[in-house]
Amino acid sequence: MQLSQNFLNNRRLESMVENQTTYTLNNAAMHVFETHQKAEQVYLKFDQPVLASMLEGKKVMHLNDEQKFDFFPGESLVLPASELMRIDFPEARENNPTRCLAMAISEEKIKQTLAFMNENLPKCDHRNWNMIDYNFHFTNDKEIFQILQRLLFLFTENHASKDFFVDNMLQELIIRVLQNNSKKAYLNLDYRKPINNRLSCVVDYIKNNIHTNLSIEVLSRKAYMSKSNFYKVFKNELGVSPVDFINKERIKLATTLLQDKNRKIKDVFMECGFESRSYFNRVFKKEQKISPGKYQAKQSYFKI
Structure with a gap:
């Protein structure tokens, strides 16, 4: 993500540490x-839930003293309202600033979006969408980056x-973050309480x-759903199609296997x-922005 030249020209730089433009x-x-x-032990909190996204540089985040x-x-x-953050800036310099976006969203807007999702994008087995699991740290996918x-x-x-x-974009942002949060829960059942439903089994x-060959037909049978309903429910809850989900998991495995140069x-x-x-090759390059061969060579180079 990039800040526009218009923003950089018009904002007022009044502090060298966490200068704020709102x-x-x-x-x-x-x-x-x-x-x-460079700075350490900088404290920050917001009155509303916030999505913080790094733009440039590096921060070291300390949350809940743990x-x-x-x-x-x-x-x-993603942080709840009134969460106290303690932040270090180990690499910030005048010619190499650290920049971060913090989107504070009203709780009423989040509740409205949850109501919309429960009515229009119901979860599997009639469960309700609830608030985001706060302190959710994730890598932006293409869709969230663009929003x-x-x-x-x-x-x-x-x-x-x-x-x-902005209201329309905020609703889409909340939905996609919730879907990412749901996907993480399914992939890491120790991340929170295990999810006992048909999608977790799939x-x-x-x-x-x-x-193995993982067809929609086989997976929909595992979920005891028709193929069309399975596809819809899966994408609604995890934010990606079953095929894209499978490919991402396969590429994740491939990046591990390619650590071995032999x-x-x-x-x-x-x-x-x-x-x-x-x-x-096509799927790997789409996910990693590099061919499998070059990725493997790069890993071997770093291990020398």
């Missing part, structure tokens, strides 16, 4: 924080209807049989359940 609309406030020098992690560009973090980039533009745009535009089956790529794509080298 734009406020009906259901959200967008804060852009910039730090231009959770500590590095926060990099392309990653986001955040669009919001950066909309908040700074001088347009009479921008409240309406996800578990996919993980244990990733090397593994042949032919063996890797077959172990990951791909039926052809050309399709494997």
